[in-house]
Amino acid sequence: MARLRNKVCIVTGAALGIGHACAVRMAEEGAAIALFDVHDERGMALAQRLGDAGMPAAYWHVDVSSEASVQNAIDAVVERFGRLDVIVNNAGIAGANRPTHELTEAEWDRVQAVNVKGVFFMTKHAIAHMRRNPGGSIVNLSSIYGLISAPDIPPYHASKGAVTLMSKTDALLYAADGIRVNSVHPGFIWTPLVEQHLRDSGVADLDAGRRDLDRLHPLGHVGEPDDIAWGVVYLASDESKFVTGSELVIDGGYTAR
Numbered sequence: 001m002a003r004l005r006n007k008v009c010i011v012t013g014a015a016l017g018i019g020h021a022c023a024v025r026m027a028e029e030g031a032a033i034a035l036f037d038v039h040d041e042r043g044m045a046l047a048q049r050l051g052d053a054g055m056p057a058a059y060w061h062v063d064v065s066s067e068a069s070v071q072n073a074i075d076a077v078v079e080r081f082g083r084l085d086v087i088v089n090n091a092g093i094a095g096a097n098r099p100t101h102e103l104t105e106a107e108w109d110r111v112q113a114v115n116v117k118g119v120f121f122m123t124k125h126a127i128a129h130m131r132r133n134p135g136g137s138i139v140n141l142s143s144i145y146g147l148i149s150a151p152d153i154p155p156y157h158a159s160k161g162a163v164t165l166m167s168k169t170d171a172l173l174y175a176a177d178g179i180r181v182n183s184v185h186p187g188f189i190w191t192p193l194v195e196q197h198l199r200d201s202g203v204a205d206l207d208a209g210r211r212d213l214d215r216l217h218p219l220g221h222v223g224e225p226d227d228i229a230w231g232v233v234y235l236a237s238d239e240s241k242f243v244t245g246s247e248l249v250i251d252g253g254y255t256a257r
Contacts, residue, residue, distance in 0.1 A: 012087075097153045136177075184231055
């Protein structure tokens with residue numbers, strides 16, 4: 001219950017799905033949690049829920065594709081909580097599910113703005129604060145599709161490949177500062193993003209769609225947000241003090257084939 005005691009952690013995309021689970025589990029492990037999202041009602045409700053349970057938490061409306069929004073919010077977190085130890089770059093969108101030759105420039109750019117520039121902006125403006133407290137951790141949510149690919153959602157796959165290599169580059173750049181950077185690679189996790197992906201793919205029966213996804217994983221089922229959250233807790237904690245530049249794959253065996 002105290003694996004993250006005295007740590008101040010930011011989670012982006014914290015209102016829903018994997019981000020929500022990460023925020024809850026990290027708070028339960030003793031961290032003060034800054035929740036970043038654009039879903040204000042859900043984000044504020046989570047902050048209230050954690051606060052009512054005696055866990056320090058606050059919500060900020062942050063568009064991770066806007067550098068000013070990111071910088072102002074990170075500075076506000078440090079002003080409120082006094083320090084910054086961990087950032088979890090979870091915010092992401094799937095984008096248009098069409099072949100490359102049918103995509104518009106705007107569709108491509110929107111995914112890169114959130115999934116790639118969001119990680120860049122968050123890291124850029126966190127580093128100065130994290131350098132003051134050696135032992136910091138940056139956890140970037142990539143995907144199985146940051147390691148392998150599939151014949152769909154080209155902007156998403158490109159963005160997650162970028163996040164994988166950004167993580168390794170920053171791990172090397174900031175190791176001397178005592179800041180670790182790692183990527184997490186979920187398989188299909190049952191979240192609103194995956195549900196929307198199924199709908200966008202023309203799946204009318206979500207239960208049947210979930211069963212189809214289950215069969216893609218050797219363990220026989222899709223994952224739950226907590227499956228990823230516990231991996232993030234590990235990478236955020238001092239238990240992983242010798243882990244940097246690594247890819248933590250949590251995918252039910254999907255990429256083991």
